[in-house]
Amino acid sequence: MRPTPLRRSRRTLAVADLTAVALRAGRGDDLALDVLVERTVDDVRRYCAHMLGSELADDLTQATYVRALRSLRSYRGDSTARTWLIGIARHVCLDELRARQRRNRLVTRLRAQPFESSTPADTASIELRQALDGLSSDRREAFVLTQLLGFGYEDAAAIAGCPVGTIRSRVSRARGDLLGTATALDAAADTGA
Amino acid sequence: MASGSPFGATMGPMSTGTVEPPSGNRGRPADDPPGVEHARYVELASAAVDDEIAIDERAVLDRHLAGCPDCRRFVADADRLRRRCRVRAVDASADPRPVLAVLRRHDRRDLRALARRAGVSGLVAAALVAVVGLSVSTHRTAPPAADEVAVTRTVHAGDGSFDHDRVAVPVGATVEWSNATQHRHLLVQQAGTTTVRTALDPGGQQDVTFHEAGVYEVHCELHPEMAATVTVAS
Numbered sequence: 001m002r003p004t005p006l007r008r009s010r011r012t013l014a015v016a017d018l019t020a021v022a023l024r025a026g027r028g029d030d031l032a033l034d035v036l037v038e039r040t041v042d043d044v045r046r047y048c049a050h051m052l053g054s055e056l057a058d059d060l061t062q063a064t065y066v067r068a069l070r071s072l073r074s075y076r077g078d079s080t081a082r083t084w085l086i087g088i089a090r091h092v093c094l095d096e097l098r099a100r101q102r103r104n105r106l107v108t109r110l111r112a113q114p115f116e117s118s119t120p121a122d123t124a125s126i127e128l129r130q131a132l133d134g135l136s137s138d139r140r141e142a143f144v145l146t147q148l149l150g151f152g153y154e155d156a157a158a159i160a161g162c163p164v165g166t167i168r169s170r171v172s173r174a175r176g177d178l179l180g181t182a183t184a185l186d187a188a189a190d191t192g193a
Numbered sequence: 194m195a196s197g198s199p200f201g202a203t204m205g206p207m208s209t210g211t212v213e214p215p216s217g218n219r220g221r222p223a224d225d226p227p228g229v230e231h232a233r234y235v236e237l238a239s240a241a242v243d244d245e246i247a248i249d250e251r252a253v254l255d256r257h258l259a260g261c262p263d264c265r266r267f268v269a270d271a272d273r274l275r276r277r278c279r280v281r282a283v284d285a286s287a288d289p290r291p292v293l294a295v296l297r298r299h300d301r302r303d304l305r306a307l308a309r310r311a312g313v314s315g316l317v318a319a320a321l322v323a324v325v326g327l328s329v330s331t332h333r334t335a336p337p338a339a340d341e342v343a344v345t346r347t348v349h350a351g352d353g354s355f356d357h358d359r360v361a362v363p364v365g366a367t368v369e370w371s372n373a374t375q376h377r378h379l380l381v382q383q384a385g386t387t388t389v390r391t392a393l394d395p396g397g398q399q400d401v402t403f404h405e406a407g408v409y410e411v412h413c414e415l416h417p418e419m420a421a422t423v424t425v426a427s
Contacts, residue, residue: 070349071372091397153243168245171239
């Protein structure tokens with residue numbers, strides 16, 4: 001996947017079941033830890049970026065792995081490594097949100113703070129981001145988990161800590177909210193944005 | 194929001210026999226009581242796009258789609274949106290090197306300082322849930338007395354037990370409760386009349402700073418077999 005030359009064991013880990021890699025990392029295998037990070041960092045960062053904006057995404061990603069490393073020893077593979085990691089990322093994001101709300105409590109009395117968005121690479125993703133920012137956080141999360149990260153409804157429900165039916169309804173409503181914007185997105189894409 | 198949406202723009206009189214109001218919140222059928230029935234089909238259609246629909250529901254949906262051009266259009270739009278999201282997901286790529294560098298640079302037993310350095314302020318401080326008792330605080334920002342040594346012990350809550358069940362710390366030390374299990378834990382920390390409750394979500398972690406000496410009995414209200422003792426010495 002990455003152009004760097006791989007040692008044999010690394011190559012094996014690169015295709016091994018991710019949960020097995022995580023369990024191995026939990027037993028102190030540094031190489032397995034590297035591979036675990038390499039294979040999951042995209043998803044973790046994308047989740048964080050969509051939940052709290054991309055300026056914070058790197059810090060939140062970092063914090064997620066720091067926290068994951070702490071719990072890795074007691075990870076037993078009850079859920080897949082990906083689900084487990086995104087669950088941790090979710091906690092990191094929620095903690096940051098709460099901290100932010102606390103810090104901003106006075107400020108928000110003076111002026112309503114919209115969700116902070118930032119500058120992704122291309123116009124089309126800016127528009128998708130803006131469209132997502134307009135969603136309620138529940139719907140946004142359900143959409144990000146299932147559509148951008150590709151989790152099934154059951155895994156998404158496990159991560160969000162809600163029933164599967166709730167995810168289903170949130171995804172449906174998020175789509176209803178987004179489709180107006182999505183037609184604009186399609187137009188932008190057609191003109192080469 | 195209603196104006197740009199295919200629903201708002203095109204939803205006309207329904208051919209399915211569902212009674213629809215002549216106008217109104219068409220873009221948000223879920224919020225529109227007479228549209229509740231239709232919202233149910235939209236939800237089915239949405240689930241079908243993700244292939245998360247049961248066989249019997251699929252039959253119900255197919256019957257509805259046959260007579261409802263709006264829902265057919267929703268399926269087409271939602272499916273296009275889904276594919277666009279997947280393509281973009283593949284494009285995006287994050288660099289693992291900074292994360293790896295940070296994880297490597299530090300001794301794994303001393304990750305608390307690292308979490309602070311990770312730049313996300315107040316991450317832990319904000320996470321406390323319910324605190325009762327004057328002698329214990331969960332504020333990491335609580336100013337330690339000048340002669341207090343900042344000591345932190347991490348205790349992992351596992352399934353049915355803690356990885357350390359006898360923890361001894363000096364006054365002013367912080368115990369960091371960490372939960373790597375899939376279950377919520379509700380820790381009760383009790384010494385004499387002082388009780389501190391700490392809720393630990395799956396994957397979560399909470400700091401509790403002990404400002405008063407004593408022997409704190411700790412158990413989980415949800416898993417009574419989980420027990421530990423924190424001895425705080427002056």
